[in-house]
Amino acid sequence: MHVVAVLALDKVIPFDLATPIEVFGRLRLADGGRPYEVRACAASATVDAGVFTLQTPWGLDTLLDADTIILPGCEDPASRVPEEVLDHLRKAAAGGARLASVCVGAFILAATGLLDGLRATTHWLAAPALAERFPAVDVDPHVLYVDNGQFLTSAGAAAGLDLCLHLIRRDLGSAVAADAARLAVMPLEREGGQAQFIVPEQPPAPRGAGLEPLLRWMQENTDIDLSLADLAARGGMSIRTLNRRFREQTGTTPLQWLLRARVRRAQHLLETTDQPVEQIAGQVGFGSPTAFRDRFKRITGTSPQNYRTTFRSRLSRSDAAHSSPGSNSPSRATRSSP
Structure with a gap:
């Protein structure tokens, strides 16, 4: 079974954390089987998620067993990522694991150095900061997600759904991904990029x-x-x-x-x-x-x-x-x- 590890660091954004857990965890194949085993993991026994405290059943070592690692964003993208976490992520990547970030989780992935020389994205508001902090990363603020093969990044929170559906389509094909999209009440593929979500000079007309x-x-x-x-x-x-x-x-x-x-x-x-x-x-x-x-x-x-x-x-x-x-x-x- 394909193991998906979702990493929770202190001040993790709950939406970013829950999205991959729900999308991968609820997916069923036509025969009722589960194609993914989802593991929420952390570097410590408890995680401060702001509005609640989180206890995860898995530690950092599960990253080394994972086929896919999802990196949710944290409240302060500029916060220092523990070196132990970065070491585990680098080792997992060296072992062939696929790493994907949601929203400002791109800052965590970029801190590993694995995005150097690659194109990446994040929430449009955070894109300038990501480009300034990691000049070796080619930051594209206009797209919903970027797929570099082993390393993937997505834009704002809802784009995490786009990324998860894209990964399912890569793994299991369009029909299964379409099923996951229906379950999430989400189009399988949205046209356009982040530009459509940036606040315009004039607000949309009211309903x-x-x-x-x-x-x-x-x-x-x-x-x-x-x-x-x-x-x-x-x-x-x-x-x-x-x-x-x-x-x-x-x-x-x-x-x-x-x-x-x-x-x-x-x-x-x-x-x-x-x-x-x-x-x-x-x-x-x-x-x-x-x-x-x-x-x-x-x-x-x-x-x-x-x-x-x-x-x-x-x-x-x-x-x-x-x-x-x-x-x-x-x-x-x-x-x-x-």
Whole structure:
């Protein structure tokens, strides 16, 4: 079994710590087996996690037995990492272990020297400090995660989920990773990088205003061939204004948002109906089944047919019988949103 060790240092950020424990620990294969054994470990008997004190069942030696080591961030990224911890991490890496950091956990990984000469990322607010403190590391503040093979880094807390799903996909394939994504109510792969999460000069419009009526209308009309001019006219604005407001309020373009809405609709149809993939492609507004399959795989990480095989089995017969092919409501099996 693949051992995942999650290291808890004093002042560990609870979200960063819990994310890999939950994602890897809850994952099950089709036969019910567990592909990962998760071990929370620490350098001392108790760990100060701020709002609570943590006791872990494993010590630092478990790092040497691990296949993957996850390094959650700590409250103060500039705090000194105990040399004993760094030595164990270096030895684990020399033995072939894969090391991955969550958020400002990149500071811990960088302190080992293992990131020297490599590209890495961290939370965009901490990126300048990481670059200044570790000049040998090529810091990229714009991406959600960086995969160097043995050493991986991720951006802010939610990007830790992206990284965990990426690791699962590397280990077990897209179908299993898609299952993990559904369990986490998370898209398997988010488009864009950290730039979409940086606070803009003008805050997004509050709920009930701005683009919400247009977005709702787009969701209800995914089958229609819509151009930018059509969307701008529906929203009562120019194409330039439409593009600007979409960037401000959704972090993407109108057409990219529409494509993802079409894929969401297709996911529902694949889960709840027996319609052929070719028919579903037309129902959700794609001009050809090939274009549909390409976009679906790009967004979900798997093919429409594999998605149906993986997720339709989760619906009971009664659920399927009572699901209307024309309904926009999600099925009982929770579906992640882009």
